[in-house]
Amino acid sequence: MQERRIKALVIAEAANPEWVSVPLVGWSLANALRAVADVHIVTQIRNRDAFLRAGLVEGRDFTAIDSEKLAAPLWKLAERLSMGKGVGWTMKTAVTTLGYGYFERLVWRRFGAAIRAGDYDIVHRVTPLTPTANSLIAPRCKRAGVPFVMGPLNGGVPWPAGFDSERRREKEWLSYIRGAYKAMPGRGATLAAASAIICGSEHTLSEIPRRLQGKCVWLPENAIDPARFSLTAPQPGTLPLRGCFIGRLVPYKGADMAIEAALPLLRSGALTLDIIGDGPQAGDLHALVAREGVDAAVTFHGWMEHHEVQSVAAQSQLLVFPSVREFGGGVVLEAMALGVVPVIVDYAGPGELVEEGTGLRIPLGRRAEIVAGLRTCLQGLAADPSVLPGMARAAQARVMRDFTWPAKAAQVERIWRAVLAGQPLPQELPRRR
CATH class of the missing domain: 3.40.50.2000 (Glycogen Phosphorylase B;)
Structure with missing residues (x-):
């Protein structure tokens, strides 16, 4: 018997098919999940036009949340504090993350009643990727009896020894005290309330408290769109x-x-x-x-x-x-x-x-x-x-x-089904030890 399609609310604050980096990851995973489940995507208003150009229907396929009242001034502040274009990414992430709680409040205001009513089998927060962004929705979902999945979480890889000058040139002053986020109010409640935590790197996995690692899955955040990378390089096995x-x-x-x-x-x-x-x-x-x-x-x-x-x-x-x-x-x-x-x-x-x-x-x-x-x-x-x-x-x-977006969506769907069945989480890919 064919399994019923899961009804999922996918939160992807940063998700845009026309950008790169985190927004492209957010869009690519959220959109790929639509092929394996009945997915409604919640994103930020800045992505609305790109979603429409990609053919999604507002209201049916996605909802755009307008949190610009706080997001816009915080981005301007982050740009000033990072002291240069393309540098100071830890500062940018830290400052803009301050406004993420407001975004989630608006998401809950819009979807909280539907979540409590059981309209969704699962809620999955795809972005932000940073593990420093706590979620007020996670404990509310737990109280409502709806599983909350978060990830892939990634970021904060330590600067290796011998590259401190590069660190300074990148204006990464805040990275020296990044670990302080672990003491932030709400982190423990977020991790405890999550039914599954997808970690995009071994480093992020190592930052999850040991008592909670049983609910973690290592799954790299990136994948490729075969349509975008459809060529094959010549490999004659000769010089030059x-x-x-x-x-x-x-x-x-x-x-x-x-x-x-x-x-x-x-x-x-x-x-x-x-x-x-x-x-x-x-x-x-x-x-x-x-x-x-x-x-x-x-x-x-x-x-x-x-x-x-x-x-x-x-x-x-x-x-x-x-x-x-x-x-x-x-x-x-x-x-x-x-x-x-x-x-x-x-x-x-x-x-x-x-x-x-x-x-x-x-x-x-x-x-x-x-x-x-x-x-x-x-x-x-x-x-x-x-x-x-x-x-x-x-x-x-x-x-x-293993690393196309359809493959990634299938990996996440298997995690969802394990969560909903109360079974051990599948470790989708072998990890290097």
């Missing part, structure tokens, strides 16, 4: 190799480390490198390439629309991405989906996504150690590029099996 770096050009992302590590291969003609992205480090990177005389081997593409990135990335054999502070690592999954083998630092999000046989992991260390490890790895690949085609096929197969 082509690599790409994709990301914001800031020190902790490591574009400079990628170039420095690759210098011998860039000079010899064994490797060319495409740099996709822009940021405050762009001028220094151009100067580095000119100073080292490898202009002909390195191409700077600047900022590109998200949907255009694959046109360049799919011409590469390698994603050279030595970032030392990635929460999710969506770019790694996107590269793997294209059959581009990731070469990453074994830390945080990327380190959890790349398993043996699907990419190469460089041990985390100080900057010089990462550059040396990456250089050794790249030189090894240049000496034997025949290993790349098999790794590329394995990477692509893994993403298409």
Whole structure:
């Protein structure tokens, strides 16, 4: 007998198909869940027009909550306090999160009666992703007898040793005391009231009190849309190799480390490198390439629309991405989906996504150690590029099996059904130990 479709209220304050980062994750998961359950999405008013352009019907498929009275001034304040465009993300998150409680109050005012009446089998808060945002709806759902699921939660990955100057350049002053959020009123009540907590990283899972970890599931936050990443990179298993770096050009992302590590291969003609992205480090990177005389081997593409990135990335054999502070690592999954083998630092999000046989992991260390490890790895690949085609096929197969948005929706639905049946939560993916 076919199981009845679950009726779910999905709260995704940040959800927008036309943006990137957290809003794209919020939209992609919330929208994918509509294929496996009867879902009504609750989002913030700023996303309304994008939802309509995507074909959703207001009132039937989604509701837009207008919390701009508080959200707009808090965003302006966050911009001022973060002291620069594209930096100070911990400050931005902290300040804007102050207004999230108001958003949930408006959500409860609109949907509280329906939740208490049992119109929904389950309530799932997808965004905000930050574990610092408590929920007043969670304990109210528990009192109403309706399971509340939250996540994927992610964020706050510690800055590794030796990168304090990068931390300061990112204006991450608040990150020094980020752990204070654990003492905030409401955190204990939120976690205790949740029926399931989806943790997008091992770090976030480690921050959940041990007594509550039985209700936690590790499930990386990111996935890919197969329609957006539909190409397959050539992997002839011969030289020359082509690599790409994709990301914001800031020190902790490591574009400079990628170039420095690759210098011998860039000079010899064994490797060319495409740099996709822009940021405050762009001028220094151009100067580095000119100073080292490898202009002909390195191409700077600047900022590109998200949907255009694959046109360049799919011409590469390698994603050279030595970032030392990635929460999710969506770019790694996107590269793997294209059959581009990731070469990453074994830390945080990327380190959890790349398993043996699907990419190469460089041990985390100080900057010089990462550059040396990456250089050794790249030189090894240049000496034997025949290993790349098999790794590329394995990477692509893994993403298409476990990390598409339809796969992610199916994983979440199984968690929902376990919650509703009072059964142990399924651990959807094997974790690295």
